[in-house]
Amino acid sequence: MFNVILFGAPGSGKGTQSQKIVEKYQLKHISTGDLLRSEIAGGTTLGLEAKKFMDDGKLVPDEVVIGMIGNLIDKNKDAKGFLFDGFPRTIAQAEALDELLKKSNAEINVVIALEVSEEELVTRLLGRGKISGRSDDANETVIRSRIEEYRKKTAVVADYYQQFDKVKSVQGEGSVEEIFELLSKIIDAVI
Numbered sequence: 001m002f003n004v005i006l007f008g009a010p011g012s013g014k015g016t017q018s019q020k021i022v023e024k025y026q027l028k029h030i031s032t033g034d035l036l037r038s039e040i041a042g043g044t045t046l047g048l049e050a051k052k053f054m055d056d057g058k059l060v061p062d063e064v065v066i067g068m069i070g071n072l073i074d075k076n077k078d079a080k081g082f083l084f085d086g087f088p089r090t091i092a093q094a095e096a097l098d099e100l101l102k103k104s105n106a107e108i109n110v111v112i113a114l115e116v117s118e119e120e121l122v123t124r125l126l127g128r129g130k131i132s133g134r135s136d137d138a139n140e141t142v143i144r145s146r147i148e149e150y151r152k153k154t155a156v157v158a159d160y161y162q163q164f165d166k167v168k169s170v171q172g173e174g175s176v177e178e179i180f181e182l183l184s185k186i187i188d189a190v191i
């Protein structure tokens with residue numbers, strides 16, 4: 001199995017690049033944001049619980065997200081590998097992911113961090129809010145709160161993987177194709 005984490009702040013381009021990566025390398029895309037939004041759309045108990053946090057720009061509690069990922073990994077034991085997008089977002093999630101993968105004799109092979117300045121993030125998210133229909137993109141206060149959560153709880157996840165020498169940083173400003181080429185080079189070197 002070959003497992004990648006695409007890491008970066010909200011608006012850093014993880015979703016866009018993830019779609020291209022999974023297509024090129026035939027990986028199973030796991031986006032916790034998409035999974036949570038589909039729980040909300042389905043009106044499930046999990047979705048209702050998660051919505052309160054998402055509307056405020058806060059992280060959904062670890063146990064909710066970890067349970068969801070555990071089920072998905074179990075259901076996809078035959079996958080060539082996973083591309084994690086928007087997960088793990090806390091150290092507890094990173095530790096839980098390591099444990100879950102270990103059960104399949106697998107591990108995270110590389111963490112690719114997309115680097116984008118804060119002003120560019122806000123501009124992109126507000127722009128996306130006008131077309132995506134995502135309420136958490138339409139409000140600048142919620143956007144700032146998501147970036148704050150990222151700085152307080154998620155940025156340290158890169159340090160967690162750094163201790164195992166697994167992190168590669170990429171400049172996330174440029175054209176989608178330019179960035180995709182940089183990401184592909186990193187993956188080709190590790191795969």
Ligand code: ADP
Nearest residue numbers: 010011032033053054058059060065086087089
């Ligand atoms: P973005 O990274 O652009 O904010 P996502 O779709 O990845 O968009 O996440 C949207 C929201 O979903 C987050 O603000 C958070 O509330 C929730 N969420 C997504 N992934 C996680 C996670 N791994 N842990 C906790 N909350 C999450």
